[in-house]
Each structure stands twice: as structure tokens, then as C-alpha cells.
Amino acid sequence: MADYIYLLESRLSKDQQHALNVLREIARERGLTIFLVGGAVRDLTSGSPVRDLDVVVQGNALKLKKDIEKAGGIISGESDAGQALFVRFPGSVRLEFGSTLTTTYPKPGKPVSKPAGILDDLRRRDFTANAMALSLNAGSFGLLMDPLNGVADIENRELRLVSNYGFIEDPIRMVRAARLMARLGWGMDEKTQSRYETGKQEGYISAASAFSRGYEAEEVVHEEDPIRVLKRLESEGWLKEIAPFWTAAKANEAELERLRESQTQLQMQGIHPSPAAANFPLLTAKMSAKEIADFKATFPRVGFVREIENLETEAKDLAAQLTAKTAALPSQAWKLLYSAKPEAVLQIAFSSKSSAIQAKFKSFFTEWPQAKQKVPYALMQEMRIVPELAGYDAFVESLVFELMDGKLTDPDHLKAFLEPFSPPAPPPPVHLRRPRAPKKDAKPKGRAKKQAADESGEPSDQAATNSDEAAAEIASSSAPVAAPAPPVAKKAIPAKAAPAKVAVVQPVAAKTAPAKAVKSIAASAPAAKATPLKAAPAKVAKKAVPAKVVPAKAAKKTVAKAVPAKKSAPSKVAPAKSSKASAQKAPAKKQAAKPAPKPVAKAALKKVAAKVPVKAPLKAAAKPAPKPVAKGAKVVAKPAAKKTVPAAKKTAAAKKRR
Known part of the structure; x- marks a missing residue:
């Protein structure tokens, strides 16, 4: 469809x-x-x-x-x-x-x-x-x-x-x-x-029937190539049945061919005449007047007979108008030909003997249409004369007529003709830039960040760095370190700040850390309370987490293990045998600041301490400070002595008596 x-x-x-x-x-x-x-x-x-x-x-x-x-x-x-x-x-x-x-x-x-x-x-x-x-x-x-x-x-x-x-x-x-x-x-x-x-x-x-015979005879006249059809009917023997007095020999074949050429030229210019009325005189050129009259009487379309008879008169009237002063200019003659009856235009184009009319038709077929190729579409585009404008087609037609008459040969004259039809230029586009809004959640940078951390009561990045250095020094020492108990915060710390990292060490041995290391740890954690140290191997936490209370039996098996600062992981309890190897792997690099553990309420610590059996702290044997170790030297941590456990029991009994 x-x-x-x-x-x-x-x-x-x-x-x-x-x-x-x-x-x-x-x-x-x-x-x-x-x-x-x-x-x-x-x-x-x-x-x-x-x-x-x-x-x-x-x-x-x-x-x-x-x-x-x-x-x-x-x-x-x-x-x-x-x-x-x-x-x-x-x-x-x-x-x-x-x-x-x-x-x-x-x-x-x-x-x-x-x-x-x-x-x-x-x-x-x-x-x-x-x-x-x-x-x-x-x-x-x-x-x-x-x-x-x-x-x-x-x-x-x-x-x-x-x-x-x-x-x-x-x-x-x-x-x-x-x-x-x-x-x-x-x-x-x-x-x-x-x-x-x-x-x-x-x-x-x-x-x-007679009506059917006359209908077919008329249809031959309406054919585009009537002479070919006429010859075919004559060869089949049908022409003598529909029109006995009509034969192909009585037609003017040469003029019929010339008429077809004129018709084709007019069709190329957009004029579409019906050739039937012009064909009839040529198809019956050698017939007598009586035969022609009898032939016309057989046609079922009476109006077509009138068209044949009126064609000569209409052609003469059009020829007079075409040679008048009102059609002197090419544009005037062009308009006249398009407004006239197409059959009359075909008749004078084919049959007129006037040299002036034939010259105009020659220009109509060859020269005048070239004016359409001279339309300055590029210039019109620059002047904003585009097909979307109202009346664009009528304007282009008027421009073609001016070019056809030869009035716009100069570029200045052409531009002057186009200027009244050019619409005004549109205003330039306005670009409104919106001001950049301040970031509400912008984080403080540099000193402002450090000041914000100090005002909020949180340890700064420097404190975190000092804590990491102290933990690395404890891990590199030969003696195990007794770390302080988990700190109890005086007040709640906001979660956004990055507090210092605190090394948590489980009590394993009776030996104590060097004094310098203990002082550095205490200096790096200002918010924590001082608590009694328990003897245990040095252990540095990858990630700051709340300290766990470990029973005394488990403390025998724990050992300090240094973790690199780049990788953060929760502290694990390792067997005592692996302490020697872990101490060797501890690097002396600074650990990055990690989030501080959430503060633990005192009441919660007391409840946990009540459930876990506490043994007396072991006596710390007083030893001189360790000698400074050269850079790059390997440090081996000695395992804790098993005989320290009875001494711890005696120390706990002595405290009870006090």
C-alpha cells in the first residue's frame, strides 16, 4: 500500500x-x-x-x-x-x-x-x-x-x-x-x-458497435506516437474496420515527428500539452474535407472535436500577444507562455512562421533557462536569505526574472537588490557564567589541618610520626618491651581526624624496654593515661585497633612482630619461636598516620578486667641501656625466659600484702 x-x-x-x-x-x-x-x-x-x-x-x-x-x-x-x-x-x-x-x-x-x-x-x-x-x-x-x-x-x-x-x-x-x-x-x-x-x-x-469503433479511432489520435499505432492497426487489418477512409499514407509523418520534438522541448521546460488536437490535422493531412468531417462525427468526445476546431484561433491570439510590447522583455514573454493554454503554446511553437516568435522560442528553450544557474545562493546564504524565510520561492523567481532581463550584471547592483530581502542579523548569544560555589565539605590543608586537629583534641600528623618511630625503635631493640595498657580517652574523639598509632604489646616476659623508647612512646600519645607496663616482647600494630586483654597463659606464646608502615593489618598473636625471624624483618621506615582507635569507656574496661584473671606483673630486671646499633645491622630479639613466671607470682603476692 x-x-x-x-x-x-x-x-x-x-x-x-x-x-x-x-x-x-x-x-x-x-x-x-x-x-x-x-x-x-x-x-x-x-x-x-x-x-x-x-x-x-x-x-x-x-x-x-x-x-x-x-x-x-x-x-x-x-x-x-x-x-x-x-x-x-x-x-x-x-x-x-x-x-x-x-x-x-x-x-x-x-x-x-x-x-x-x-x-x-x-x-x-x-x-x-x-x-x-x-x-x-x-x-x-x-x-x-x-x-x-x-x-x-x-x-x-x-x-x-x-x-x-x-x-x-x-x-x-x-x-x-x-x-x-x-x-x-x-x-x-x-x-x-x-x-x-x-x-x-x-x-x-x-x-x-459504432460507439466502440469511434472510441478506438479517437484513441489513436490521443497516442503519443500515433503514426506507429496507425501502421500497426493497418497491418492487422483493423484500421479499415474503425475508419475505412483512413490510412497511414494520408498522414504527414515528417511533421508529426517535428511536432513530437517541440512537445519534448516544452516538457523539459515544465509545460505539458496534450498533442491530440495538434496531431489530428497532421494525421488527416491528405484526406478530403468531407472525410475529415465524417471522421470527427464518429468521436464519442464532442468536446475534443471543439478543441481541434478552436486550436488555430487560440494559437493566433497567443502569437499576437507574444509579439506585442507587453512581452518585449524575456521575463514578460516567459510569464505569458506559462500562463497560456499548453496546447496553444505547442501549436505556435511548431507551426508559427514568424521569425520573431521563433527567435523567442529559441531563447525560451536555450538562453532564458540559464538565468536559474546564475542565482547567487552562496551570497544569499551569507545575507541570511534561506529557504525557511516566508516568500522565499517568490523572491527567487523575481531574482531569476531580473537576471533573465540582464539587469543585475554588476555585483554591487546584485547586492543592492538582495539587501531589502535580507533579514536583520540575530543578536550575539549571551553567555552567563555562574560563580563557582564554595565547597561546603572542603578539608583543611597544611597548617589549617594541623590546627583543626589540635583544637579538636586529636593527635596531629607529627605525633603519629613520632609514635611510628618509637615503635620501630622498640622492634629493633634486642630486649622485649613492656608496653602500656590500652589508653582511656578523657573525652570522645571525632571519627574524621587521623590520630596517632599506638603500639600494643601483650605481656610475655619480665624484661622492660629501654628508657628512651618508653619516653618516646609517652610523648607521642598525649591523650593517654600512664598505666603500669607489662613485660612482653615488642609488637607494632599495623592498624590502630582497641587493645585486647589477653590471659597470662596466652602471654607466654606471644611475641613482638614489626609490620611495614605501607601495609596496614590488624595485629596477630604469633608463637614465640617466630619472634627471632619477625624481628629481623622490621624496617626502620616511618609508618603513615592511621585512624586512632575509638575511645573505650572506663566502665567497659573495668568489666573486662573483672572477667579476666590478672596475674601479678613480673619483676623487671634492671639492665643498662642497649648500645646504639649501626645502620643496616641485623638485630635479633632474644626469646623471653620461662623462669620469669614464678617471679611474677611473688611480685603479685607482695603487692597484696602492701
């Missing part, structure tokens, strides 16, 4: 589309369904030029005669038997408007028609290629109806009878088959060809 909608919009001329829209509106107002049928659908499907239109409605088409005339259509003839009107619309649109019928043939060549639907109407037609319809109704516009598979025959370029008795029922179909084969270059399928030959031998054509 979409394909045929596209074909209706692209293959038909604007005048043909206008004619169809007029008929569609009339049918809609009357409540009738309307279809495009016959040769128009065939030509749309096959790609041939659409010469005329066949339209039917499901109703009596003769009753719509006045409506068509009010809409601008000219009735050139009618057929009561077929309930059809022959209509001419502006733009040389030839149209046949009829009713959907079903036809029977009691006798050959004498049809009896009755109103019917669109499918029955298609089945009464001559060939399958002509038995197709396109809906022109609003709900189904572009819908193709092809009950007899005419599309397949169009692809095969064949004519196939709808009915096996088609040539018997209506013998004029044999003449029509020969005419279509001459125009389209098609053939007939095998069965149709056999019936065609039988009809010629049996003389079926004798039963054809």
Missing part, C-alpha cells in the same frame, strides 16, 4: 493529482467509495507514462456531472450505456469517470450493464493488466485490488483475457489489443493469441 501511495504522489503530475483530489472530495461529500482503475493502474505498476486517468465510484457517476463542472472540470462527452463521463481538467488532464458495473452479453457486441461492487467491475474488463484498482478512499488510500493477478502479467509484459469468451463478447477488444501492443511493445499469452487469431478469421469484428 505504501508503494502505491508513493507512486501516486511521485508518478502523477500536479494537475493529475489535483483532478483526483477534486473527485475524491466529491465522492466523500456524496458518501461514495472511489477507485482508480484500468490503464492508469497498469501504467503506474509497469513504469509507463500515465497518459489518462480512469476513475469509478460505487454509484451512478452520471448524477455527479454538475458537481464536477462546479469543481472546474469540463465535460467533453458521456456514455449512457456505460454510465461514464469524459472529463477534461486544467493542465491537459484527460479523465474518464464512470460507475462500477457488472456486464453480461446476450449477443456479441451488445452489453447489458448493472450496478455492482468494485470486484465485479474488475472481472468484467478486457485484460488482466487492466483489471486492477487502487483505493482513493480515506481509510484505505493506496490499497491495491488485483483479483486476477494482473501484476504477474505486467511483469511478463503480456496481455491475457479476463474471460475466455472476451473477443466474442466484445470484438473491439481485438483492436484494443493491437493498439496496446503497438504502444507498450507487449505480446499476448498463448491462449489469448490463439483466440485472437480465431477472431480475425471468424470475423468477430463485424459485431462491434
Whole structure:
């Protein structure tokens, strides 16, 4: 359906589309369904030029005669038997408007028609290629109806009878088959060809009606190449049946060819005349006046006869206007030719002997159209004259006429002509920059960060660094260190600040840390209370976590283990045997500041201490401070002595007695 909608919009001329829209509106107002049928659908499907239109409605088409005339259509003839009107619309649109019928043939060549639907109407037609319809109704516009598979025959370029008795029922179909084969270059399928030959031998054509004979004779005149069709009919023997006094020898073949050339030139310039009226005098050039009059009397379209007779008068009037002062300029002559009747333009272009008229037509075909190529579209774009402006097409047309008349040869004159049509330049765009909003959650940097940490009561980065240095010194010493108990904060510390790291050591041995190391630890943790130290190997925590209370039995197996400052991990309890190796791996680098453990309330510590059995602290043997160790030397931590446990029990008993 979409394909045929596209074909209706692209293959038909604007005048043909206008004619169809007029008929569609009339049918809609009357409540009738309307279809495009016959040769128009065939030509749309096959790609041939659409010469005329066949339209039917499901109703009596003769009753719509006045409506068509009010809409601008000219009735050139009618057929009561077929309930059809022959209509001419502006733009040389030839149209046949009829009713959907079903036809029977009691006798050959004498049809009896009755109103019917669109499918029955298609089945009464001559060939399958002509038995197709396109809906022109609003709900189904572009819908193709092809009950007899005419599309397949169009692809095969064949004519196939709808009915096996088609040539018997209506013998004029044999003449029509020969005419279509001459125009389209098609053939007939095998069965149709056999019936065609039988009809010629049996003389079926004798039963054809006078109306049908005159209709086919007129259709020859409307052909684009009538001389070829005329010769084909003459060779088949049909010309003497439809027009006995007419032969191809009586036509002026050379002038017909020249007329076709003039028609082609006009079509290239957008003027589309119907050549039928101009063809008739050339096709009957060697016939007598009486034969011509008798020939015209057989035509079913009386309006077409009037067109033939009035063509010479219309051509003379147009020639007088074209040579007058009102058409002296090229633009004036151009406008006159486009506003005149196309058939009259074709007639004077072909037959006028005036040198002035022929010179103007030569310029019309060759020189004047070049003005369209001189339109300065680049300059117009710079001056903001674009197709989106209102009245753009009319302005371009006026510019073409000025260029055609040779008035805008100078660039300054051209720019002066374009200036009034140039719209004002748009104002420059305004860029509003929004001020950058201050960051609400900006972190303090440098001294401000240190000051903020001091005001909040949290240890600074320097304190964290001192704590890390002290822990590294404890890990490198040969003697185990008795670390202080987990500190108890005096007040809650905010979670955002980064407090110092505190080394937590579990009590294992009775030996104490050197005095310098203990002092450095105490200096690095100002917020912690001084608590009694328990003898244990040195242990540096990777990550500051709350200290755990370890029973005395587990303390025997713990050992200090130094952890690098880059990697942070929770402290683990290691067996005593691995203390020697772990002490060797402890680097002397500074550890980065880590988040401080959350403060532990005093009440919570008391509860934990009550549950865990506490043994008396071991006596710390007084030893001299260790000798300074050179850089790069390995330090080995000695394991704690097992005999320190009884001494710790004695110390605890002594404290109780005090």
C-alpha cells in the first residue's frame, strides 16, 4: 500500500493529482467509495507514462456531472450505456469517470450493464493488466485490488483475457489489443493469441458497435506516437474496420515527428500539452474535407472535436500577444507562455512562421533557462536569505526574472537588490557564567589541618610520626618491651581526624624496654593515661585497633612482630619461636598516620578486667641501656625466659600484702 501511495504522489503530475483530489472530495461529500482503475493502474505498476486517468465510484457517476463542472472540470462527452463521463481538467488532464458495473452479453457486441461492487467491475474488463484498482478512499488510500493477478502479467509484459469468451463478447477488444501492443511493445499469452487469431478469421469484428469503433479511432489520435499505432492497426487489418477512409499514407509523418520534438522541448521546460488536437490535422493531412468531417462525427468526445476546431484561433491570439510590447522583455514573454493554454503554446511553437516568435522560442528553450544557474545562493546564504524565510520561492523567481532581463550584471547592483530581502542579523548569544560555589565539605590543608586537629583534641600528623618511630625503635631493640595498657580517652574523639598509632604489646616476659623508647612512646600519645607496663616482647600494630586483654597463659606464646608502615593489618598473636625471624624483618621506615582507635569507656574496661584473671606483673630486671646499633645491622630479639613466671607470682603476692 505504501508503494502505491508513493507512486501516486511521485508518478502523477500536479494537475493529475489535483483532478483526483477534486473527485475524491466529491465522492466523500456524496458518501461514495472511489477507485482508480484500468490503464492508469497498469501504467503506474509497469513504469509507463500515465497518459489518462480512469476513475469509478460505487454509484451512478452520471448524477455527479454538475458537481464536477462546479469543481472546474469540463465535460467533453458521456456514455449512457456505460454510465461514464469524459472529463477534461486544467493542465491537459484527460479523465474518464464512470460507475462500477457488472456486464453480461446476450449477443456479441451488445452489453447489458448493472450496478455492482468494485470486484465485479474488475472481472468484467478486457485484460488482466487492466483489471486492477487502487483505493482513493480515506481509510484505505493506496490499497491495491488485483483479483486476477494482473501484476504477474505486467511483469511478463503480456496481455491475457479476463474471460475466455472476451473477443466474442466484445470484438473491439481485438483492436484494443493491437493498439496496446503497438504502444507498450507487449505480446499476448498463448491462449489469448490463439483466440485472437480465431477472431480475425471468424470475423468477430463485424459485431462491434459504432460507439466502440469511434472510441478506438479517437484513441489513436490521443497516442503519443500515433503514426506507429496507425501502421500497426493497418497491418492487422483493423484500421479499415474503425475508419475505412483512413490510412497511414494520408498522414504527414515528417511533421508529426517535428511536432513530437517541440512537445519534448516544452516538457523539459515544465509545460505539458496534450498533442491530440495538434496531431489530428497532421494525421488527416491528405484526406478530403468531407472525410475529415465524417471522421470527427464518429468521436464519442464532442468536446475534443471543439478543441481541434478552436486550436488555430487560440494559437493566433497567443502569437499576437507574444509579439506585442507587453512581452518585449524575456521575463514578460516567459510569464505569458506559462500562463497560456499548453496546447496553444505547442501549436505556435511548431507551426508559427514568424521569425520573431521563433527567435523567442529559441531563447525560451536555450538562453532564458540559464538565468536559474546564475542565482547567487552562496551570497544569499551569507545575507541570511534561506529557504525557511516566508516568500522565499517568490523572491527567487523575481531574482531569476531580473537576471533573465540582464539587469543585475554588476555585483554591487546584485547586492543592492538582495539587501531589502535580507533579514536583520540575530543578536550575539549571551553567555552567563555562574560563580563557582564554595565547597561546603572542603578539608583543611597544611597548617589549617594541623590546627583543626589540635583544637579538636586529636593527635596531629607529627605525633603519629613520632609514635611510628618509637615503635620501630622498640622492634629493633634486642630486649622485649613492656608496653602500656590500652589508653582511656578523657573525652570522645571525632571519627574524621587521623590520630596517632599506638603500639600494643601483650605481656610475655619480665624484661622492660629501654628508657628512651618508653619516653618516646609517652610523648607521642598525649591523650593517654600512664598505666603500669607489662613485660612482653615488642609488637607494632599495623592498624590502630582497641587493645585486647589477653590471659597470662596466652602471654607466654606471644611475641613482638614489626609490620611495614605501607601495609596496614590488624595485629596477630604469633608463637614465640617466630619472634627471632619477625624481628629481623622490621624496617626502620616511618609508618603513615592511621585512624586512632575509638575511645573505650572506663566502665567497659573495668568489666573486662573483672572477667579476666590478672596475674601479678613480673619483676623487671634492671639492665643498662642497649648500645646504639649501626645502620643496616641485623638485630635479633632474644626469646623471653620461662623462669620469669614464678617471679611474677611473688611480685603479685607482695603487692597484696602492701
